[in-house]
Amino acid sequence: MTGLAQALLPSAEPVRFLTDEGAVAKGRHRHPVPDPGLLRRAYRAMVVGRRFDAQATALTKQGRLAVYPSSHGQEACQVGSVLVLSEGDWFFPTYRESVALVTRGIDPVEVLSLLRGDAHCGYDPVRHHVAPQCTPLATQSVHAAGLAYAERRVGTGRVALVCVGDGATSEGDFHEALNFAAVFKAPVVFLVQNNHYAISVPLERQTAAPSLAYKGIGYGVPSERVDGNDPVAVLAVLTSAVEHARSGQGPYLVEAHTYRLESHTNADDASRYRTDDEAEKWRRRDPIARLARYLRRRGHLTDADTAAWSAEAEELAADLRARMNADPELAPLGMFDHVYSAPTPQLTEQREVLRVELSAERAADEAEEALT
Amino acid sequence: MTGLAQALLPSAEPVRFLTDEGAVAKGRHRHPVPDPGLLRRAYRAMVVGRRFDAQATALTKQGRLAVYPSSHGQEACQVGSVLVLSEGDWFFPTYRESVALVTRGIDPVEVLSLLRGDAHCGYDPVRHHVAPQCTPLATQSVHAAGLAYAERRVGTGRVALVCVGDGATSEGDFHEALNFAAVFKAPVVFLVQNNHYAISVPLERQTAAPSLAYKGIGYGVPSERVDGNDPVAVLAVLTSAVEHARSGQGPYLVEAHTYRLESHTNADDASRYRTDDEAEKWRRRDPIARLARYLRRRGHLTDADTAAWSAEAEELAADLRARMNADPELAPLGMFDHVYSAPTPQLTEQREVLRVELSAERAADEAEEALT
């Protein structure tokens, strides 16, 4: 094999800095250890994120969300993928990245609009430099490549990071995105959260590759595999990846091995296709616990910290609960807005149909109220 | 890197058995040398194929074909891809595989129907186990995977071989085909004829990979690179690939490095995007000349052979010329046939519109003739 080829292949084993128990793992890495400040921020974000996730799940049970795809267990990736980015960098999430979006600083209620069902995208993508959460799988990866290329063309020094799942790597768009990114040296990091399932379909049915990171070389894209439940390793590898992209060397592919502890969404029933034992194995690799142990041993995490951040998490949850328990304000006529930059005559007519209906309804309601 | 990964990667350099001059090239190969009988058949088919190709090009200039994509220079792949298959195996061609189809034994006039414009597919795909020549790029590669899987399921021992170009490897369908084939262990060989151009777009704009064969590992598909103008190597590598597939080990990816000596089609003008010098380099690697020299030195090719096969080629060309110079019989109403297994009422009505028009036209023609 040529040196070029060698340089593109991932490590034989997923990069890990921590053992499952949070001790320092043996082995040397080409990725520098993240500094304690970043690790503390990650810890805090994971604590808050997990609480948010639990709250969202609870709200779903109460019928306040149409659907919620939990990222419980994937917090290292959720948080790491955002914390390695600068403010101007772009983030391209899937439906599963709610915790990442909260980490990015988006109002949790805005994050949940899509899943509550009052709007397709609750937040302002431009303000946060976060694309709308994407449900058509892998399609956003091509956007990320295009946007990153645009940034390179303008010379902003910004990068994009796009999340896809293991299942989504099978889609043609994932392939086209990697290829376009490589050919145009777009500064984009592809993060595959390989949580071992695409809804019910296990990884073995998704690919026969030694691992998903081996896809990179087919595009000339350097790739790495990382223990996705090791927050230190995730931050280290993603930091390298972002630096690689930012320095003008083009895209980078990271496969994070992790696990979806919950069902696909609240609507799913994981017991139909997998055993509890399997999940148990992964529960023992909890990213929060691992990072806690690591930071504590090094004196970077105190009881005061954990108390403060737990309180912060509770506060966020309480606020979210309160605000999500109020019905959102809906503007039915808004569905005609922004179909185009200005309404067509046809849409103006159709809007009028609904407007008349709504005012008739309102009149009827008022009449009824007046009677009672 | 793990042993598995190593086993999936292609050779560092394209496999070649012959030097550019047709001498035996140095180096060891994991692929056995093809037997002389096969090489002789390949030689003969290349001679005939090249003559066919020249004739088709000439017919195009005379307006007898709507368009013709020449494979001049790619004969080793054209011929090799068919000769390594058994009769029951399936072949999935693109528009460029006319020479391959002639090699497969399809009537050259039937091969050219698509390009003459009298039918979409002139031959019977089922009879020849050859799919229709495919123009939507890479789409046929998924069919090949599905068909090969069907053969495996039925247990026929048959394989499929599908041709795609370097450009087509960028399409999502190519990716999906490799992945499906690998996951379902479909006995299919993917042959990429990397002729360095997709119309005008050079390989560097198509991929940043060390070579296209490096795509295989991303699917767990073993891959090989071969000098596509070395007929011995092409036959050797494709034979290995077919055996791999037939033996139940799943798909195999072969990248053949070759060159499109002509313009993309007669309608194209290659001088707009490449220099003659480049083509010249490849002309010196002519697969026919190389194999001739190799066979002659070993006593497997005589003057009598070349004379006989040239005559055969001329005969084919003359017959083709004669038959293509006659206008094909057209059946306009046939366009309504086989849209469905039985016509819908709507199509019956529409067919009637055309039928009435045609008979009115015929009546008018006859009336005019009667007058003159």
Added chain:
Amino acid sequence: MITMAQALNAALGDAMAEDEQVVVFGEDVGALGGVFRITDGLTAKYGEDRCFDTPLAESGIVGFAVGMAMGGFRPVVEMQFDAFAYPAFEQIASHVAKTRNRTRGRVGLPLVIRIPYGGGIGGVEHHCDSSEAYYAHTPGLKVVTPATVQDAYSLLREAIDDPDPVVFMEPKKLYWSKADIGRLARTEPFGRAAVRRAGSDATLIAYGPSVPVALETAEAATQEGWDLEVIDLRTIVPFDDATVTASVRRTGRCVVVGEAAGFAGVGAEIAARVQERCFHSLAAPVLRVTGFDVPYPPPMLEHHHLPSVDRILDTLDRLQRDDLPDTRFLALGGAA
């Protein structure tokens, strides 16, 4: 009582039992039984080889089905949601639809593409498209959509038996609709619409998820003195001109109901062909009640988007209730 989802499941199971060449595949159709459970239990009963999960790639799924059909199987593939069939569009339009014609009948593709479609279940964006027009506009495809439990069974059996590729559109909203059926049986073949309610004053034409809405409207309209006929197309392609035309010629008025965006949708085709064929019997234009020409709205707004009983009633009001000849003809000197 049996739901439409169960009827579909039974159709798949019965077809698999009868014909070994029938294979079912797609995303999550195996162990999970599909996100809507339409394939529930098929893997357990018929084995991994007959009902199996694939990698997550719709173009791959459909293309693989094309290949398997060429190899003698009868694939029935599931697209998980309407909008997630779009990645397969090229395979559907360029191969599935055209292969029989391209090969002059030598290669038929007896395959079924099942697509849960339409709204009304609170789905988020990309999960509620009514995409039937894309397929109906593509020659070579048959496009079928059941509105009743019995038809769900029957049409899916027909689809699997059919030698041609069928895009089988399943109205998600009706998956849980129930019927008390003694025995799941075959009803009518493709190309036959059903008159779900006989009436004399106007014809409502609907299909799939809009049929129950049309029927509900017909009930409500009796209060206003309208006696409406309701036609369920059952198969969009082939189209049953005979039934539709006979009805509209008799009633003289017609409203087409459908969830899809109106512009250039199947509803447009229906309106166009009805007026072409029934013009001289029409007392009023053929009107349409369709989804608005907007991206499908968020779940909390979808009820404003979908054709409702009230909106259909409002539209009926525009059909010149009293059978007066129109003023143009009065001006010409005629009188009623």
Added chain:
Amino acid sequence: MITMAQALNAALGDAMAEDEQVVVFGEDVGALGGVFRITDGLTAKYGEDRCFDTPLAESGIVGFAVGMAMGGFRPVVEMQFDAFAYPAFEQIASHVAKTRNRTRGRVGLPLVIRIPYGGGIGGVEHHCDSSEAYYAHTPGLKVVTPATVQDAYSLLREAIDDPDPVVFMEPKKLYWSKADIGRLARTEPFGRAAVRRAGSDATLIAYGPSVPVALETAEAATQEGWDLEVIDLRTIVPFDDATVTASVRRTGRCVVVGEAAGFAGVGAEIAARVQERCFHSLAAPVLRVTGFDVPYPPPMLEHHHLPSVDRILDTLDRLQRDDLPDTRFLALGGAA
């Protein structure tokens, strides 16, 4: 004299000269200048960064354009032929069309997808589809198609300037049509149809490649005493109801002409909306002359498939030439 191809080329060049954010990319658009030479010379003049070749992947091209548009550019991408835009269908339907609405106006996508379409140039299968209905049926897309050299320039300039995504359908057959134009100029904005020929007896509605056929028919029809009005839609979305309706109300008769398969095509929409809006002025049904509902036939047969002058004339004959009220009204006692 300048060809439509040259006018399109000029439009791209002028737009690139005026606005640095305009970038052109796709397959073979660089050195080659596109297989139809529409991008000829742009790379030479504006550099590799402004007009460039991409890898061969249409979904990638459109998706990359979405990303670049998000990043402030105004991409103009070329799909090489109609059927080769199908791989991009998901990107077009789920992202290009919906992003502005999904993001409530925060992310607009000012991009143009150029698609050479239709038949009449002897192209082999998959090279001649009239795919406009797929886009016109998808809310959020503007769908535009020029029929004249002047409009080719003007509409493409409009498309590039437009803040919304535009599917720009280029009639291949007219690429080499010529006009003697002093200066390439802007004509009318989107949403305005053009009356290409004024007439009083019936209205022919056409767009793109069918406009010259309609005009030719109008000339031929004078021999039979018909004075036909010919409308060129120019933009299918947004649709110019005002012009169309005014014409048909005046003429009382209408034939819609289009190359695409008729079933659920744009022609169906036109027929449906014309009868909805003009019913009481119509003396005859709105008829359609379209491509048959078959896969586009091989080149040697295409002239039998495409709407011809004769076929349109035959259809006109079915429009009740003599302005008699129809028999239904006679039965009611009226008389002309």
